[in-house]
Amino acid sequence: MKTLSALETLHQQIISCRQCPRLVAWRERVGQEKRAAYRHWIYWARPVPGFGDPQARILLFGLAPGAHGSNRTGRPFTGDASGEFLYAALYRAGLSNQPKATHQGDGLALQGVYITAAVRCAPPANKPAPEEIKRCAEWTRLELALLSQVRVYLALGQIAHQALLDYLGLRRSAFPFAHGSEYPLGQQVLLSSYHVSRQNTQTGKLTTAMFDAILKRAKALAGL
Ligand code: SF4
16 A cells, blocks of 8 residues: 555656646647547646556556547546557456546556556657657656566557667667567566557557457566
8 A cells, every 4th residue: 555655646746747848738738629529528638647556567658648538538548549459458368357448437447557658748749759758757767666566568669668768778779679579678578569559550550469469478477
């Protein structure tokens, strides 16, 4: 319980962060303008802290909140196509208690997995700037300091993979990204996958079978 309350305290600090002027302006603008289908929602429009099991052995590392997904709901990958694909897969893998994620308080609980991202505010065109990733890495450091059981870093996409390498102080050229790439890093392993974006899943670049195989491998590496 000590870990949980420390995480909650950290999350409150993250939610108040306004260090990246471009992202603060964008996340709030999206929250005001909204998408027509969500016009009755009050968008979260703040940084999205991590979510999951404080005893996680798998850290799932995404890129950034989706403008109308987690920037609307306030929970990673919740409320958009990426999340539909991801959470259904986590459920099939036995890493969660339900296949759907629609809003905070929907009953979803992760088992053995914690989800966070390279940046915690929605960026224009889903493209955070290098300095924004660098700034947000401090929040990554603080979150990971409270997740002592993590054995597998599962990076979703090349930018998340590179952000993790930067965070770990490792040369990008020594650990190139590929779908299914796997690098032992002392007590941990860096495993990477194509991102679960709609662009990848609708074009077949990332299929459910491919992602199920990644989660199976992550579980094996994590001893789950
Ligand atoms: S991206 Fe990270 S560092 Fe920048 S404002 Fe959001 S929470 Fe703060």
